[in-house]
Amino acid sequence: MITLDQVTKVYSIGGEEVRALDGASLHIAQGEFVAIIGPSGSGKSTLMNIMGCLDTADSGIYELDGQRIERYSENELARIRNRKIGFIFQSFNLLSRMSAEENVELPLIYQRLSGRERKQRVAEMLALVELSDRKSHKPTELSGGQQQRVAIARALAAKPSLLLADEPTGNLDSRTGKEIMALFHRLHAEGNTIVIITHDQNVADQAPRRIRILDGRVQEVA
Protein backbone atom coordinates (compact mmCIF):
# COMPACT_ATOMS: atom_id res chain seq x y z
CA MET A 1 0.00 0.00 0.00
CA ILE A 2 3.03 2.27 0.30
CA THR A 3 5.55 2.51 -2.47
CA LEU A 4 8.54 4.83 -2.56
CA ASP A 5 10.68 4.77 -5.65
CA GLN A 6 13.97 6.68 -5.85
CA VAL A 7 12.69 9.43 -3.55
CA THR A 8 15.06 12.32 -2.90
CA LYS A 9 14.78 15.31 -0.67
CA VAL A 10 17.49 17.95 -0.65
CA TYR A 11 17.75 20.75 1.85
CA SER A 12 20.08 23.63 1.15
CA ILE A 13 21.25 25.74 4.03
CA GLY A 14 23.51 28.63 3.22
CA GLY A 15 24.35 27.31 -0.23
CA GLU A 16 25.33 23.91 1.18
CA GLU A 17 23.24 20.95 0.05
CA VAL A 18 22.07 18.30 2.50
CA ARG A 19 20.70 15.20 0.80
CA ALA A 20 18.27 14.12 3.55
CA LEU A 21 16.88 11.43 1.28
CA ASP A 22 19.02 10.19 -1.56
CA GLY A 23 17.12 7.76 -3.75
CA ALA A 24 15.14 5.96 -1.08
CA SER A 25 13.01 3.05 -2.35
CA LEU A 26 10.65 1.08 -0.17
CA HIS A 27 7.46 -1.00 -0.28
CA ILE A 28 5.19 -1.57 2.68
CA ALA A 29 2.14 -3.82 2.37
CA GLN A 30 -1.24 -3.53 4.06
CA GLY A 31 -1.15 -4.81 7.67
CA GLU A 32 2.63 -4.69 8.07
CA PHE A 33 4.46 -3.55 11.22
CA VAL A 34 7.73 -1.91 10.19
CA ALA A 35 10.46 -0.30 12.27
CA ILE A 36 12.72 2.22 10.57
CA ILE A 37 16.02 2.61 12.36
CA GLY A 38 19.04 4.74 11.81
CA PRO A 39 21.29 7.19 13.59
CA SER A 40 20.32 10.75 14.26
CA GLY A 41 20.36 12.90 11.14
CA SER A 42 20.08 9.95 8.78
CA GLY A 43 16.79 11.14 7.26
CA LYS A 44 14.20 9.15 9.26
CA SER A 45 11.97 12.13 10.03
CA THR A 46 12.27 13.40 6.47
CA LEU A 47 11.09 10.02 5.24
CA MET A 48 8.18 10.03 7.65
CA ASN A 49 7.13 13.54 6.67
CA ILE A 50 6.95 12.45 3.04
CA MET A 51 5.10 9.24 3.89
CA GLY A 52 2.72 11.30 6.04
CA CYS A 53 2.07 13.86 3.30
CA LEU A 54 3.37 16.66 5.51
CA ASP A 55 5.99 17.28 2.87
CA THR A 56 6.53 16.36 -0.75
CA ALA A 57 9.57 14.75 -2.36
CA ASP A 58 11.90 16.70 -4.66
CA SER A 59 12.00 13.77 -7.07
CA GLY A 60 10.92 10.15 -7.23
CA ILE A 61 7.53 8.54 -6.78
CA TYR A 62 5.42 8.17 -3.66
CA GLU A 63 2.25 6.11 -3.88
CA LEU A 64 -0.21 5.81 -0.98
CA ASP A 65 -3.19 3.44 -1.34
CA GLY A 66 -2.56 3.38 -5.09
CA GLN A 67 -2.71 7.18 -5.23
CA ARG A 68 0.33 9.08 -6.46
CA ILE A 69 1.06 11.92 -4.07
CA GLU A 70 2.58 14.58 -6.22
CA ARG A 71 1.48 18.06 -6.90
CA TYR A 72 -1.56 18.02 -4.68
CA SER A 73 -2.83 21.31 -3.32
CA GLU A 74 -2.32 22.05 0.34
CA ASN A 75 -5.99 21.42 1.09
CA GLU A 76 -5.97 18.08 -0.74
CA LEU A 77 -2.92 17.01 1.27
CA ALA A 78 -4.71 18.06 4.46
CA ARG A 79 -7.63 15.87 3.43
CA ILE A 80 -5.35 12.89 2.82
CA ARG A 81 -3.65 13.38 6.21
CA ASN A 82 -7.03 13.63 7.84
CA ARG A 83 -8.50 10.41 6.34
CA LYS A 84 -5.54 8.13 5.66
CA ILE A 85 -2.81 8.95 8.13
CA GLY A 86 -2.52 8.84 11.88
CA PHE A 87 0.50 10.65 13.33
CA ILE A 88 2.12 9.85 16.64
CA PHE A 89 4.90 12.19 17.72
CA GLN A 90 7.80 11.85 20.10
CA SER A 91 6.57 14.81 22.17
CA PHE A 92 2.90 13.69 21.96
CA ASN A 93 1.77 17.07 20.55
CA LEU A 94 -1.55 17.13 22.36
CA LEU A 95 -3.29 20.49 22.52
CA SER A 96 -2.79 21.60 26.10
CA ARG A 97 -6.03 23.54 26.52
CA MET A 98 -8.14 20.56 25.55
CA SER A 99 -9.15 17.49 27.51
CA ALA A 100 -8.16 13.98 26.39
CA GLU A 101 -11.61 13.56 24.89
CA GLU A 102 -11.43 16.82 22.93
CA ASN A 103 -7.97 15.99 21.60
CA VAL A 104 -9.21 12.67 20.27
CA GLU A 105 -12.27 14.38 18.79
CA LEU A 106 -10.22 16.92 16.79
CA PRO A 107 -9.56 14.92 13.58
CA LEU A 108 -13.23 13.92 13.54
CA ILE A 109 -14.26 17.59 13.65
CA TYR A 110 -12.09 18.23 10.60
CA GLN A 111 -13.82 15.26 8.97
CA ARG A 112 -17.11 17.01 9.67
CA LEU A 113 -18.59 13.98 11.42
CA SER A 114 -21.82 14.59 13.31
CA GLY A 115 -21.67 15.20 17.04
CA ARG A 116 -23.21 11.83 17.84
CA GLU A 117 -20.80 9.90 15.66
CA ARG A 118 -17.87 11.81 17.15
CA LYS A 119 -18.92 11.06 20.72
CA GLN A 120 -19.30 7.40 19.95
CA ARG A 121 -15.95 7.14 18.15
CA VAL A 122 -14.09 9.06 20.89
CA ALA A 123 -15.48 6.76 23.57
CA GLU A 124 -14.49 3.73 21.49
CA MET A 125 -10.93 5.00 20.98
CA LEU A 126 -10.37 5.95 24.61
CA ALA A 127 -11.60 2.51 25.64
CA LEU A 128 -9.13 0.97 23.16
CA VAL A 129 -6.18 2.73 24.85
CA GLU A 130 -7.71 2.07 28.29
CA LEU A 131 -8.16 5.72 29.24
CA SER A 132 -11.97 5.96 29.47
CA ASP A 133 -11.66 7.06 33.09
CA ARG A 134 -9.32 9.93 32.18
CA LYS A 135 -11.36 11.44 29.35
CA SER A 136 -11.85 14.85 31.00
CA HIS A 137 -8.21 15.23 32.03
CA LYS A 138 -6.03 17.88 30.43
CA PRO A 139 -2.64 16.69 29.05
CA THR A 140 -0.82 18.29 32.02
CA GLU A 141 -2.89 16.12 34.34
CA LEU A 142 -1.72 12.94 32.61
CA SER A 143 1.55 11.00 32.76
CA GLY A 144 3.79 10.75 29.71
CA GLY A 145 2.58 7.25 28.91
CA GLN A 146 -1.05 8.30 29.27
CA GLN A 147 -0.46 11.31 27.04
CA GLN A 148 1.05 9.09 24.36
CA ARG A 149 -1.94 6.76 24.61
CA VAL A 150 -4.27 9.74 24.10
CA ALA A 151 -2.15 10.69 21.07
CA ILE A 152 -2.49 7.15 19.74
CA ALA A 153 -6.27 7.27 20.28
CA ARG A 154 -6.30 10.56 18.35
CA ALA A 155 -4.25 9.04 15.52
CA LEU A 156 -6.63 6.07 15.35
CA ALA A 157 -9.86 8.08 15.63
CA ALA A 158 -10.21 8.75 11.92
CA LYS A 159 -9.61 5.04 11.17
CA PRO A 160 -6.57 5.78 8.98
CA SER A 161 -4.98 3.27 6.65
CA LEU A 162 -1.51 4.05 8.01
CA LEU A 163 -0.17 4.79 11.51
CA LEU A 164 3.10 6.74 11.49
CA ALA A 165 5.03 7.06 14.75
CA ASP A 166 8.22 9.15 14.99
CA GLU A 167 10.17 7.97 18.04
CA PRO A 168 6.96 7.30 20.02
CA THR A 169 8.88 6.01 23.04
CA GLY A 170 11.66 8.58 22.87
CA ASN A 171 10.27 10.72 25.70
CA LEU A 172 9.19 7.80 27.90
CA ASP A 173 10.97 5.69 30.48
CA SER A 174 11.70 2.13 29.40
CA ARG A 175 8.78 0.53 31.26
CA THR A 176 6.21 2.94 29.84
CA GLY A 177 7.91 2.57 26.46
CA LYS A 178 7.30 -1.16 26.63
CA GLU A 179 3.62 -0.59 27.43
CA ILE A 180 3.28 1.65 24.37
CA MET A 181 5.06 -0.96 22.21
CA ALA A 182 2.64 -3.58 23.56
CA LEU A 183 -0.23 -1.34 22.48
CA PHE A 184 1.28 -1.10 18.97
CA HIS A 185 1.53 -4.87 18.82
CA ARG A 186 -2.13 -5.17 19.76
CA LEU A 187 -3.11 -2.61 17.12
CA HIS A 188 -1.04 -4.53 14.57
CA ALA A 189 -2.80 -7.73 15.55
CA GLU A 190 -6.12 -5.96 14.90
CA GLY A 191 -5.02 -5.30 11.31
CA ASN A 192 -3.50 -1.82 11.41
CA THR A 193 -0.54 -0.89 9.22
CA ILE A 194 2.14 0.62 11.43
CA VAL A 195 5.45 2.34 10.70
CA ILE A 196 7.61 3.20 13.71
CA ILE A 197 10.71 5.33 13.49
CA THR A 198 13.29 4.82 16.18
CA HIS A 199 16.97 4.96 16.91
CA ASP A 200 16.52 2.52 19.77
CA GLN A 201 17.65 -0.99 18.75
CA ASN A 202 15.54 -2.61 21.52
CA VAL A 203 12.38 -1.01 20.19
CA ALA A 204 13.27 -1.91 16.63
CA ASP A 205 13.93 -5.53 17.56
CA GLN A 206 10.29 -5.96 18.57
CA ALA A 207 9.03 -5.19 15.08
CA PRO A 208 8.51 -8.06 12.62
CA ARG A 209 10.21 -6.09 9.82
CA ARG A 210 13.12 -3.72 10.18
CA ILE A 211 14.46 -1.19 7.71
CA ARG A 212 17.73 0.64 8.18
CA ILE A 213 18.24 4.14 6.81
CA LEU A 214 21.70 5.52 6.36
CA ASP A 215 22.73 8.73 4.61
CA GLY A 216 19.32 9.01 3.00
CA ARG A 217 19.34 5.46 1.59
CA VAL A 218 17.13 2.58 2.67
CA GLN A 219 18.19 -1.00 3.24
CA GLU A 220 16.31 -4.01 4.54
CA VAL A 221 17.60 -5.57 7.81
CA ALA A 222 17.48 -9.33 7.91
Next chain:
Amino acid sequence: MLWQCIKMAMKAIASNRLRAFLTMLGIIVGVVALVVLVSFVTSAGDAVTDQVEGLGTDLIRVSIIDDGGRPLQLDELPAFTAHADIGAVAPTNQISATARFGHESGQASVVGTTFSYAGISNLELLSGRFLQTADVTNSTHVAVIAESDAEELFGTSHVVGAELALDGRPFLVVGVIADQESLTSLLMPGYTIYVPYTTAVRMSDNLASAVTTIMVSASGTDMHAAETAIDEMLLNRFRRDADAFEIFNQALMGEALGQITHMLAMLMGGVAFISLLVGGIGIMNIMMVTVTERTKEIGVRKAIGAGRWSIMLQFLIEALVICLIGCLIGVIFSLGIIEVASIVAGDLMDFHLSPGAVSVAMVFSIFIGLGFGLYPANQAAKKKPIEALRY
Protein backbone atom coordinates in the same frame (compact mmCIF):
# COMPACT_ATOMS: atom_id res chain seq x y z
CA MET B 1 -17.59 23.53 12.13
CA LEU B 2 -18.67 27.09 12.90
CA TRP B 3 -19.96 26.12 16.32
CA GLN B 4 -16.76 24.15 16.99
CA CYS B 5 -14.75 27.25 16.06
CA ILE B 6 -16.78 29.39 18.44
CA LYS B 7 -16.20 26.86 21.22
CA MET B 8 -12.45 26.82 20.50
CA ALA B 9 -12.37 30.61 20.49
CA MET B 10 -14.12 30.80 23.86
CA LYS B 11 -11.68 28.28 25.24
CA ALA B 12 -8.67 30.21 23.93
CA ILE B 13 -10.05 33.45 25.38
CA ALA B 14 -10.88 31.83 28.72
CA SER B 15 -7.37 30.38 28.97
CA ASN B 16 -5.89 33.88 29.09
CA ARG B 17 -8.54 36.10 30.55
CA LEU B 18 -6.38 39.07 31.48
CA ARG B 19 -4.85 39.30 28.04
CA ALA B 20 -8.25 38.89 26.41
CA PHE B 21 -9.64 41.67 28.57
CA LEU B 22 -6.74 44.01 27.81
CA THR B 23 -7.20 43.25 24.13
CA MET B 24 -10.88 44.01 24.41
CA LEU B 25 -10.23 47.24 26.27
CA GLY B 26 -9.67 49.16 23.04
CA ILE B 27 -12.97 47.94 21.66
CA ILE B 28 -14.71 48.55 24.99
CA VAL B 29 -13.49 52.15 25.12
CA GLY B 30 -14.42 52.68 21.49
CA VAL B 31 -17.90 51.27 21.95
CA VAL B 32 -18.46 53.26 25.15
CA ALA B 33 -17.31 56.45 23.40
CA LEU B 34 -19.56 55.78 20.44
CA VAL B 35 -22.66 54.74 22.34
CA VAL B 36 -22.40 57.28 25.17
CA LEU B 37 -21.55 60.28 22.99
CA VAL B 38 -24.23 59.54 20.43
CA SER B 39 -26.76 58.77 23.17
CA PHE B 40 -25.97 62.05 24.92
CA VAL B 41 -26.32 64.06 21.75
CA THR B 42 -29.57 62.41 20.72
CA SER B 43 -30.96 62.66 24.26
CA ALA B 44 -30.11 66.35 24.41
CA GLY B 45 -31.55 66.81 20.94
CA ASP B 46 -34.75 65.03 21.91
CA ALA B 47 -35.03 67.19 25.03
CA VAL B 48 -34.64 70.38 23.01
CA THR B 49 -37.09 69.15 20.41
CA ASP B 50 -39.54 68.28 23.18
CA GLN B 51 -39.23 71.77 24.55
CA VAL B 52 -39.74 73.30 21.16
CA GLU B 53 -42.79 71.14 20.82
CA GLY B 54 -43.81 72.25 24.31
CA LEU B 55 -43.93 75.75 22.92
CA GLY B 56 -46.56 74.37 20.66
CA THR B 57 -45.88 72.93 17.25
CA ASP B 58 -49.29 74.32 16.46
CA LEU B 59 -47.76 77.77 16.66
CA ILE B 60 -46.77 80.19 13.95
CA ARG B 61 -44.83 83.35 14.59
CA VAL B 62 -45.02 86.26 12.23
CA SER B 63 -42.52 89.12 12.26
CA ILE B 64 -43.40 92.32 10.49
CA ILE B 65 -40.12 93.53 9.04
CA ASP B 66 -41.06 96.38 6.81
CA ASP B 67 -44.61 97.71 7.00
CA GLY B 68 -44.08 100.10 4.10
CA GLY B 69 -45.47 103.03 6.05
CA ARG B 70 -48.66 101.20 6.92
CA PRO B 71 -48.05 99.82 10.39
CA LEU B 72 -50.24 96.99 11.60
CA GLN B 73 -52.52 98.14 14.39
CA LEU B 74 -53.76 96.16 17.34
CA ASP B 75 -57.39 96.48 16.34
CA GLU B 76 -56.72 94.89 12.95
CA LEU B 77 -55.83 91.54 14.51
CA PRO B 78 -59.33 90.20 15.33
CA ALA B 79 -60.04 90.21 11.58
CA PHE B 80 -57.39 87.52 11.07
CA THR B 81 -59.11 85.11 13.44
CA ALA B 82 -62.21 85.28 11.27
CA HIS B 83 -60.49 82.89 8.84
CA ALA B 84 -61.66 79.30 9.29
CA ASP B 85 -58.15 77.83 9.43
CA ILE B 86 -56.88 80.21 12.10
CA GLY B 87 -57.53 79.61 15.78
CA ALA B 88 -56.20 82.62 17.64
CA VAL B 89 -53.89 85.57 17.08
CA ALA B 90 -51.92 87.44 19.74
CA PRO B 91 -49.44 90.29 19.39
CA THR B 92 -46.32 90.26 21.53
CA ASN B 93 -43.61 92.72 22.32
CA GLN B 94 -40.84 92.49 24.82
CA ILE B 95 -38.88 94.86 27.00
CA SER B 96 -36.35 94.42 29.69
CA ALA B 97 -37.06 95.80 33.13
CA THR B 98 -35.94 95.49 36.74
CA ALA B 99 -38.47 93.64 38.84
CA ARG B 100 -38.52 94.45 42.55
CA PHE B 101 -40.40 93.19 45.58
CA GLY B 102 -39.16 94.45 48.90
CA HIS B 103 -35.43 93.92 48.93
CA GLU B 104 -35.56 91.25 46.26
CA SER B 105 -34.94 92.37 42.72
CA GLY B 106 -33.81 90.99 39.39
CA GLN B 107 -33.80 91.42 35.65
CA ALA B 108 -37.09 90.54 34.01
CA SER B 109 -38.14 90.19 30.43
CA VAL B 110 -41.52 91.80 30.30
CA VAL B 111 -43.75 90.39 27.58
CA GLY B 112 -46.61 92.53 26.47
CA THR B 113 -49.47 90.60 24.95
CA THR B 114 -53.21 89.97 24.97
CA PHE B 115 -55.68 87.45 26.33
CA SER B 116 -55.27 85.08 23.34
CA TYR B 117 -51.61 84.46 24.09
CA ALA B 118 -52.41 82.08 26.98
CA GLY B 119 -54.26 79.71 24.65
CA ILE B 120 -51.75 79.92 21.82
CA SER B 121 -48.74 79.18 24.07
CA ASN B 122 -50.52 76.55 26.16
CA LEU B 123 -50.01 78.54 29.35
CA GLU B 124 -51.45 76.78 32.37
CA LEU B 125 -53.06 79.11 34.89
CA LEU B 126 -52.41 78.05 38.50
CA SER B 127 -54.23 80.85 40.30
CA GLY B 128 -55.87 84.16 39.54
CA ARG B 129 -56.49 85.06 35.93
CA PHE B 130 -54.60 85.85 32.74
CA LEU B 131 -54.54 89.28 31.07
CA GLN B 132 -57.96 90.32 29.84
CA THR B 133 -59.22 92.45 26.99
CA ALA B 134 -60.09 95.27 29.38
CA ASP B 135 -56.49 95.30 30.67
CA VAL B 136 -55.25 95.89 27.15
CA THR B 137 -57.87 98.49 26.38
CA ASN B 138 -57.15 100.44 29.58
CA SER B 139 -53.39 99.76 29.77
CA THR B 140 -53.75 98.65 33.36
CA HIS B 141 -50.74 97.89 35.51
CA VAL B 142 -51.38 94.19 36.05
CA ALA B 143 -48.91 91.34 35.72
CA VAL B 144 -48.94 87.56 35.33
CA ILE B 145 -45.90 85.72 36.66
CA ALA B 146 -44.59 82.14 36.45
CA GLU B 147 -44.65 79.98 39.57
CA SER B 148 -40.91 79.55 40.07
CA ASP B 149 -40.28 83.24 39.34
CA ALA B 150 -42.87 84.14 41.97
CA GLU B 151 -41.21 81.88 44.49
CA GLU B 152 -37.87 83.47 43.76
CA LEU B 153 -39.07 87.05 43.92
CA PHE B 154 -41.76 86.84 46.61
CA GLY B 155 -40.67 83.71 48.46
CA THR B 156 -44.09 82.17 47.76
CA SER B 157 -46.27 81.32 44.81
CA HIS B 158 -49.42 82.66 46.47
CA VAL B 159 -48.92 86.11 45.09
CA VAL B 160 -52.26 87.02 43.48
CA GLY B 161 -53.09 90.46 44.86
CA ALA B 162 -49.50 91.24 45.71
CA GLU B 163 -47.71 94.18 44.20
CA LEU B 164 -44.37 94.30 42.47
CA ALA B 165 -42.43 97.09 40.84
CA LEU B 166 -41.27 97.01 37.24
CA ASP B 167 -38.72 99.75 36.62
CA GLY B 168 -40.22 101.51 39.61
CA ARG B 169 -43.84 101.36 38.41
CA PRO B 170 -46.22 99.41 40.64
CA PHE B 171 -47.95 96.36 39.12
CA LEU B 172 -50.69 94.24 40.64
CA VAL B 173 -50.13 90.50 40.25
CA VAL B 174 -53.36 89.05 38.92
CA GLY B 175 -52.31 85.55 37.96
CA VAL B 176 -49.71 82.82 38.39
CA ILE B 177 -48.95 80.38 35.59
CA ALA B 178 -47.11 77.07 35.58
CA ASP B 179 -43.45 77.18 34.55
CA GLN B 180 -42.97 76.79 30.85
CA GLU B 181 -40.18 74.53 29.78
CA SER B 182 -39.51 76.72 26.84
CA LEU B 183 -36.29 77.12 25.00
CA THR B 184 -36.25 80.85 25.74
CA SER B 185 -36.72 80.35 29.47
CA LEU B 186 -33.84 77.88 29.41
CA LEU B 187 -31.53 80.14 27.49
CA MET B 188 -32.45 83.43 29.11
CA PRO B 189 -31.91 83.96 32.79
CA GLY B 190 -34.20 86.20 34.79
CA TYR B 191 -37.91 86.47 35.33
CA THR B 192 -40.60 86.36 32.67
CA ILE B 193 -43.54 88.58 33.40
CA TYR B 194 -46.62 89.09 31.22
CA VAL B 195 -48.30 92.49 31.10
CA PRO B 196 -50.98 93.99 28.84
CA TYR B 197 -49.67 94.79 25.38
CA THR B 198 -50.50 98.48 25.59
CA THR B 199 -48.94 98.77 29.04
CA ALA B 200 -45.65 97.45 27.74
CA VAL B 201 -45.78 99.96 24.89
CA ARG B 202 -46.13 102.79 27.38
CA MET B 203 -43.34 101.51 29.60
CA SER B 204 -40.75 101.81 26.87
CA ASP B 205 -39.66 104.68 24.71
CA ASN B 206 -38.53 102.29 22.04
CA LEU B 207 -41.73 100.34 21.54
CA ALA B 208 -44.19 101.69 19.05
CA SER B 209 -47.84 100.83 19.29
CA ALA B 210 -47.64 99.17 15.89
CA VAL B 211 -47.66 95.37 16.03
CA THR B 212 -44.40 93.76 14.87
CA THR B 213 -44.71 90.22 16.22
CA ILE B 214 -47.80 88.06 16.08
CA MET B 215 -48.35 84.57 17.42
CA VAL B 216 -50.85 82.54 15.44
CA SER B 217 -52.39 79.17 16.17
CA ALA B 218 -54.27 76.89 13.82
CA SER B 219 -57.93 76.25 14.40
CA GLY B 220 -57.40 72.52 14.03
CA THR B 221 -54.19 70.56 13.59
CA ASP B 222 -53.51 71.69 10.05
CA MET B 223 -50.49 73.95 10.45
CA HIS B 224 -49.97 74.29 6.74
CA ALA B 225 -53.49 75.54 6.12
CA ALA B 226 -53.08 78.10 8.91
CA GLU B 227 -49.74 79.18 7.54
CA THR B 228 -51.15 79.58 4.05
CA ALA B 229 -54.13 81.51 5.40
CA ILE B 230 -52.08 84.01 7.42
CA ASP B 231 -49.63 84.38 4.58
CA GLU B 232 -52.41 85.21 2.13
CA MET B 233 -54.08 87.67 4.49
CA LEU B 234 -50.81 89.45 5.29
CA LEU B 235 -49.92 89.64 1.61
CA ASN B 236 -53.21 91.38 1.03
CA ARG B 237 -52.59 93.65 3.97
CA PHE B 238 -49.11 94.65 2.78
CA ARG B 239 -49.92 95.13 -0.90
CA ARG B 240 -48.57 91.77 -1.86
CA ASP B 241 -45.09 92.64 -0.63
CA ALA B 242 -43.66 89.30 0.39
CA ASP B 243 -40.70 91.01 2.06
CA ALA B 244 -42.88 92.91 4.47
CA PHE B 245 -43.11 90.03 6.88
CA GLU B 246 -41.61 86.69 7.73
CA ILE B 247 -43.51 83.63 8.86
CA PHE B 248 -41.78 81.34 11.27
CA ASN B 249 -43.29 77.91 11.74
CA GLN B 250 -42.44 76.22 15.04
CA ALA B 251 -42.77 72.77 13.50
CA LEU B 252 -40.10 73.66 10.95
CA MET B 253 -37.83 74.78 13.74
CA GLY B 254 -38.29 71.40 15.37
CA GLU B 255 -37.25 69.74 12.14
CA ALA B 256 -34.22 72.00 11.80
CA LEU B 257 -33.17 71.22 15.36
CA GLY B 258 -33.61 67.53 14.63
CA GLN B 259 -31.28 67.86 11.68
CA ILE B 260 -28.68 69.68 13.75
CA THR B 261 -28.67 67.02 16.47
CA HIS B 262 -28.51 64.33 13.81
CA MET B 263 -25.44 65.96 12.29
CA LEU B 264 -23.88 66.41 15.71
CA ALA B 265 -24.53 62.75 16.51
CA MET B 266 -22.87 61.73 13.24
CA LEU B 267 -19.86 63.90 14.06
CA MET B 268 -19.50 62.46 17.56
CA GLY B 269 -20.01 58.98 16.16
CA GLY B 270 -17.25 59.63 13.65
CA VAL B 271 -14.81 60.67 16.35
CA ALA B 272 -15.74 57.66 18.48
CA PHE B 273 -15.35 55.42 15.45
CA ILE B 274 -11.68 56.38 15.29
CA SER B 275 -11.13 55.06 18.81
CA LEU B 276 -12.93 51.89 17.77
CA LEU B 277 -10.47 51.59 14.89
CA VAL B 278 -7.57 51.97 17.30
CA GLY B 279 -9.12 49.15 19.32
CA GLY B 280 -9.17 47.07 16.17
CA ILE B 281 -5.46 47.65 15.65
CA GLY B 282 -4.90 46.43 19.22
CA ILE B 283 -6.77 43.26 18.38
CA MET B 284 -4.71 42.74 15.25
CA ASN B 285 -1.53 43.20 17.27
CA ILE B 286 -2.50 40.60 19.86
CA MET B 287 -3.79 38.21 17.23
CA MET B 288 -0.39 38.38 15.50
CA VAL B 289 1.28 37.48 18.80
CA THR B 290 -1.26 34.73 19.41
CA VAL B 291 -0.70 33.22 15.98
CA THR B 292 3.08 33.15 16.53
CA GLU B 293 2.70 31.68 20.01
CA ARG B 294 0.40 29.00 18.73
CA THR B 295 2.47 28.00 15.72
CA LYS B 296 2.95 24.53 17.18
CA GLU B 297 -0.79 24.15 17.70
CA ILE B 298 -1.37 25.19 14.09
CA GLY B 299 1.17 22.58 12.97
CA VAL B 300 -0.51 19.85 15.01
CA ARG B 301 -3.95 20.80 13.70
CA LYS B 302 -2.67 20.74 10.14
CA ALA B 303 -0.97 17.36 10.66
CA ILE B 304 -4.27 16.02 11.94
CA GLY B 305 -6.01 17.25 8.81
CA ALA B 306 -7.07 20.86 9.30
CA GLY B 307 -7.21 22.63 5.95
CA ARG B 308 -6.24 26.21 5.32
CA TRP B 309 -9.82 27.35 5.61
CA SER B 310 -10.38 25.63 8.98
CA ILE B 311 -7.39 27.38 10.54
CA MET B 312 -8.40 30.67 8.97
CA LEU B 313 -11.92 30.36 10.31
CA GLN B 314 -10.66 29.46 13.77
CA PHE B 315 -8.53 32.58 14.20
CA LEU B 316 -10.99 34.83 12.43
CA ILE B 317 -13.75 33.73 14.76
CA GLU B 318 -11.45 34.22 17.73
CA ALA B 319 -10.88 37.85 16.71
CA LEU B 320 -14.58 38.27 16.08
CA VAL B 321 -15.57 36.79 19.44
CA ILE B 322 -13.11 39.10 21.22
CA CYS B 323 -14.64 42.07 19.40
CA LEU B 324 -18.20 41.05 20.13
CA ILE B 325 -17.55 40.36 23.81
CA GLY B 326 -15.76 43.73 23.99
CA CYS B 327 -18.74 45.33 22.28
CA LEU B 328 -21.13 43.70 24.74
CA ILE B 329 -19.11 44.86 27.75
CA GLY B 330 -18.92 48.33 26.18
CA VAL B 331 -22.69 48.48 25.76
CA ILE B 332 -23.19 47.38 29.37
CA PHE B 333 -20.74 50.06 30.57
CA SER B 334 -22.52 52.62 28.40
CA LEU B 335 -25.85 51.68 29.96
CA GLY B 336 -24.33 52.27 33.40
CA ILE B 337 -22.81 55.62 32.42
CA ILE B 338 -26.06 56.82 30.87
CA GLU B 339 -27.97 55.68 33.95
CA VAL B 340 -25.59 57.61 36.21
CA ALA B 341 -25.78 60.68 33.94
CA SER B 342 -29.56 60.54 34.11
CA ILE B 343 -29.45 60.51 37.89
CA VAL B 344 -26.93 63.35 38.00
CA ALA B 345 -28.88 65.43 35.49
CA GLY B 346 -32.05 64.95 37.50
CA ASP B 347 -35.12 66.64 35.99
CA LEU B 348 -32.97 68.71 33.69
CA MET B 349 -32.63 66.03 31.08
CA ASP B 350 -33.58 62.44 30.49
CA PHE B 351 -30.64 60.51 29.01
CA HIS B 352 -31.43 57.29 27.25
CA LEU B 353 -29.41 54.69 25.32
CA SER B 354 -29.59 55.30 21.59
CA PRO B 355 -30.56 51.98 19.99
CA GLY B 356 -29.16 53.27 16.70
CA ALA B 357 -25.74 53.83 18.29
CA VAL B 358 -25.80 50.33 19.79
CA SER B 359 -26.56 48.72 16.43
CA VAL B 360 -23.90 50.82 14.71
CA ALA B 361 -21.36 49.83 17.40
CA MET B 362 -22.36 46.20 16.94
CA VAL B 363 -21.98 46.28 13.15
CA PHE B 364 -18.67 48.17 13.38
CA SER B 365 -17.36 45.65 15.94
CA ILE B 366 -18.16 42.80 13.57
CA PHE B 367 -16.43 44.56 10.69
CA ILE B 368 -13.42 45.45 12.85
CA GLY B 369 -13.18 41.86 14.10
CA LEU B 370 -13.28 40.54 10.56
CA GLY B 371 -11.13 43.30 9.10
CA PHE B 372 -8.35 43.25 11.65
CA GLY B 373 -8.61 39.49 12.23
CA LEU B 374 -8.20 38.67 8.57
CA TYR B 375 -4.48 39.33 8.27
CA PRO B 376 -3.39 37.36 11.38
CA ALA B 377 -5.81 34.55 10.50
CA ASN B 378 -4.32 34.35 7.04
CA GLN B 379 -0.81 34.31 8.52
CA ALA B 380 -1.90 31.33 10.60
CA ALA B 381 -3.62 29.57 7.72
CA LYS B 382 -0.68 29.79 5.36
CA LYS B 383 1.88 28.29 7.72
CA LYS B 384 3.50 25.16 6.32
CA PRO B 385 2.62 22.14 8.46
CA ILE B 386 6.17 20.72 8.91
CA GLU B 387 7.66 24.10 9.68
CA ALA B 388 4.88 24.89 12.16
CA LEU B 389 5.34 21.48 13.81
CA ARG B 390 9.06 22.04 14.22
CA TYR B 391 8.46 25.41 15.98
